[in-house]
Amino acid sequence: MKEMLEExxxxxxxxxxxxxIREHIRKxxxxxxxxxxxxxxxxxxxxxxxxxxxxxxxxxxxxGLIVTKIEEDGSLRIRKVGGVDDxxxxxAWCSSRRRRVRSRACLG
Numbered sequence: 001m002k003e004m005l006e007e008x009x010x011x012x013x014x015x016x017x018x019x020x021i022r023e024h025i026r027k028x029x030x031x032x033x034x035x036x037x038x039x040x041x042x043x044x045x046x047x048x049x050x051x052x053x054x055x056x057x058x059x060x061x062x063x064g065l066i067v068t069k070i071e072e073d074g075s076l077r078i079r080k081v082g083g084v085d086d087x088x089x090x091x092a093w094c095s096s097r098r099r100r101v102r103s104r105a106c107l108g
Contacts, residue, residue: 004028012097014064015081018042021060067096076105 013021063082
């Protein structure tokens with residue numbers, strides 16, 4: 001269980017862009033032979049007729065940043081998503097993704 005949770009930490013899921021983490025969780029649950037249903041808001045529910053289940057409940061989205069513009073000098077304009085505290089940003093390492101290409105950067 002610990003390894004699975006640690007693995008999920010690295011799957012992107014910024015609020016409003018949870019598709020990748022949702023699919024990751026869906027595949028993990030399907031591999032256990034558990035039926036999954038999803039409502040229109042994206043809330044997932046699981047059930048099994050053949051085995052006892054222990055499930056965890058959590059938000060799959062996370063706080064994050066969205067790149068709104070790439071300047072000519074390569075610097076990025078960003079928008080905060082969720083309750084990101086400005087004090088936590090200076091010097092923080094982050095990863096970005098564009099068309100499945102990931103890169104890392106330090107915020108300054």
